[in-house]
Amino acid sequence: GQQLNQSPQSMFIQEGEDVSMNCTSSSIFNTWLWYKQDPGEGPVLLIALYKAGELTSNGRLTAQFGITRKDSFLNISASIPSDVGIYFCAGSPNTGNQFYFGTGTSLTVIP
C-alpha cells in the first residue's frame, strides 16, 4: 500500500521553540489528517483538512493543506514538554477510499 513520507523523522528542540514538519505524497489527496501519539496510547486526531490551501488551527497547532494537494504541513508554536510524542499525517485520495499513514515525526522537547 501507499505510504506517505514525513519529514523530519525526528526532532529535538528546546521548550518555547516553534516546530515545523511536513508530509508528502506521490499522488493527489483530497483529505489530510494530523494525529499525535503519546507513548503507550493510540493516535489522537489533532486537525482535519478538506480543501487545497486550507489553513486550520487547533490551539498552538496549525496545519495546512498544500496547494498541489500532494503535501501537508503542521506547525507547533511555543512548544511545551507535553508536545512530546509521535506526529502522524494521514491522507485519503478520494471519497470512499482508505487513509494512508505517514512514517511519523518523533518530537522531543527539552525543558
Added chain:
Amino acid sequence: DTAVSQTPKYLVTQMGNDKSIKCEQNLGHDTMYWYKQDSKKFLKIMFSYNNKELIINETVPNRFSPKSPDKAHLNLHINSLELGDSAVYFCASSRDFSYEQYFGPGTRLTVT
C-alpha cells in the same frame, strides 16, 4: 466516556496459541478498522469493515480473521501465533470512509 475501547491492553502468549482482541466503539460509526503498528511505529491497515461487511483486506496472513458481530464491534482473532506477530494492534472507527478515524488505546501483543 470511552469512544473506542480495546481489550486486553496487553497480551503475552506463546507461539502456536490462538488469541482474540476485542474492539467496541460507542460513536455510532459505520466503519471500523484494524491497524498493526510495528517496532518502527509504522501504522499499517489490516482490515476495514463497513456496516459489518469486510471492505479492505490488505495482504495479511489468513491466520488473522476479523469478525464484526454488529456495527459497534470488530474483533480480531489470530490463529497459530508467530514471533513476527508481536506488535501493537489498534482498532479505529470512522463515520464512513474518508472521514476522520478515531483510534482505540491499542493492544500490545507479545509472542514468546
